[in-house]
Amino acid sequence: MGISTAQSTRENGLPQHTATKQQQQQPQQLDIEQLLTQLTLEEKVSLTAGKDFWHTVPVPRLNIPSIRLSDGPNGVRGTRFFDAVPSTCLPCGTGLGATFDKDLLKRVGGLLADECRAKGAHMLLGPTINIPRAPLGGRGFESYSEDPYLAGILAGYYCQGVQDKGIVACPKHFACNDQEDQRMAFNAIVTERALREIYLAPFQIALKHCQAGAIMTAYNKINGTHAAENEHILKDILRGEWKWDGLITSDWFGTYSTTGAIKAGLDLEMPGPSRWRGDALMHAVTANKVKKSELNDRVRAVLRLVNSGLRTGIPENAPELELDRPEDRTLARQVAAQSQVLLKNEGNILPFDKDKRIAVIGPNSKIATISGGGSASLTPYYTVTPFEGVSAKASAGVEWAQGVYSHQMLPTIGSHLQTHDGREGFTIKLYNDPPEASHRELLEERTLTDSNVLFAGFDRQDLAHIWHVDAEGIFTAPESGLYDFGLCVYGTARLYIDDELIVDNVEDQRSGPSFIGCGTVEETGTKELVAGQHYKIFLRWASANSSTRVKPDGVVLFGHGGFRIAGCKRLDFDVSIMEAADLARSVDQVVLFTGLSGEWESEGQDRPHMNLPPSNDDLISAVLDANPNTVIVVQSGTPVAMPWADKAKAIVQAWFGGNETGNGIADVLYGDVNPSGKLPLTMPRRIQDNPAYSNYRCEGGRTLYGEDIYVGYRWYENIETAPLFPFGHGLSYTTFEMTNLELRQGGSNNLTVICQVENNGGRAGAQVVQVYVAAPKSQYVGRPVKELKGFTKVFLEAGETDKVEIDLDLVQATSYWDEIEDKWCSEAGTYKIMVGDSSAATNFLTKEATVEKTTWWSGL
Known part of the structure; x- marks a missing residue:
């Protein structure tokens, strides 16, 4: 684990390896053109791929250091999945999108830059700004919004916050990485207009605001060609039209060719060691399939990244440290x-x-749902559950009822275990020899608290082809009853309780979603336990190579394997729902926390439906019947079905909230913070209403983006169907009024939208002023009813009025992609400028602005 905060920081709050003297004295930059004359062909080829999972290749003879990359996007993990150094976890992408707050996103980027310094990372793999075209995408929680303008603007400020502190930001995944179903293989069939207006637009807008130093390609194909070798989006658009000159990196294992990827402009294949750019690339160069000048262009980009890393002052292979400053917790x-x-x-x-x-x-x-699953997940410094957040504020007593469970797999048990000497967690002992060996040499012993263990980023060099772990901890039963225990493995394992075999996951293994598709389904067993009694939990595990099961097609295997030990008391849901309803009936104030988690929303799998976990709707309905004033708090990264929405009087969408989940929710529930979030996603009443319903998932190797440009609110408005909750919607404990709309036009491009915003309620609060542009009917193309083209967040004391000004580039705000001319087109005509507090505002302020002449343009 990382060293303590007191050890790892100086007075300036930054880790020791980024000391002030290092920051003040800029290290010498590499002379890239000179190096290109000195590097051998083999060295050039090596620079275009990773050294390992998180580092570029160094060339010590020419003083070219290795650069460290790290996930992102809502926290900095560092280089280890296994026993990682903790970090700050911030709300998921949709939660950040819901703030509609540019300055806050810039501060978020700054915090993550400081965490990068603590973890010795020179480049942050984020933000994720793909478009969640349907509610079921496994990584939808990572993205900011269904609206490309909102996603692009917020990403631009996030990148600015990261890069203002010297760290390279890497927006991802370029482009159309909007589903997990066959994510490395599916062909996104999308019109050029939708590609430009919806899926590339967030990147275009973000790069216009802040020239991010890197971009990560998507796994999928776009119109027949994988993104990592797609010359149209990489060479023609990103490099050519947008004139962007940063580094292009593949997603991890997202490179699919040697020559094609090099020629398209993919600078860096990750991770290493290379599968495509070793001898194969050298042969392609010597055979003149790849020009030396093309290889040199890729190397230049990598060396520019190295120079960016040198400017940070972060040493090569720096130790990974903790930060966890008071001001970071506050933010x-x-x-x-x-x-x-x-x-x-x-x-x-x-x-x-x-x-x-x-x-x-x-x-x-009583669980801290801090993040979705996959590469966005990390080990937090601490977590705060909703129960803990509420309990910290309530002064008249807090009662609790479980009601039902919401886990997909049984909850991990590691933090509920104790070692034999009384410490929290369990011990693991590593051996090369199997349990039946007459003599086993202990390689290493550690104490862990997380029993979801993936041995990725674990770099011992002395491990055998098959190696072994014994894990052991003491579980004290909090209640008497029947307990279920579960075991997922990437490898093989058996789980024992007091030497009784409870779960065998060695023979007849079944592949499942655990460990991003590398592992098995959860195999379970049961045991009757007595309250207060101590039980020895013991696991015998063997590494990934011990498994003989056939791995699923398309799954990338990484790391040495893993195991997940889980368990909890079995509930009779009928009884526990009745107990929860009885409790709700006995008090005046009730809050019910429901939702999803990183099991349901995760990289590697899409959700099969929009429903909450089993029996959650039954619990909510029963509690609402018992106490109609119950407040329902939903934690999810994407929309869920709410069949009880009309019955509920109060609903809060709480997302996945990071370390401070419970405190952030409680601050709003008790009014210490006046809510100001707005929906960055439309919430449909049912899955059938969403625009991608007929075209989601991969069929025959392709996914048809049949809704075209009509994504999110554009779809609902086009077909005149009201969703459950519209894009941009969000209430406050005070009331606001917008008046006196004015338009000030300066030249042909600049339009300033001006209005008065008054807080005419009794509390201080913040309002998001949203500017939509409605195009006149065109004889050439269909246009959405209206589109978001500007927004700002204004904080007002009770009774305060402020004048708000929002600047628009009128040409860009009125443009569509002309597929015949292959350019953007701002068509002459009269446009409505609409100002309101959501996409479905009932009291829009509206004025007209005139575009005098039709203009075609390209670029950022």
């Missing part, structure tokens, strides 16, 4: 609170009264 809590979206509040049920007794109910109440 994480502020972001968590500002991400909350108050969807309903009939009768002003919220905010709660701290002096009244409250019942906290539900499956998400």
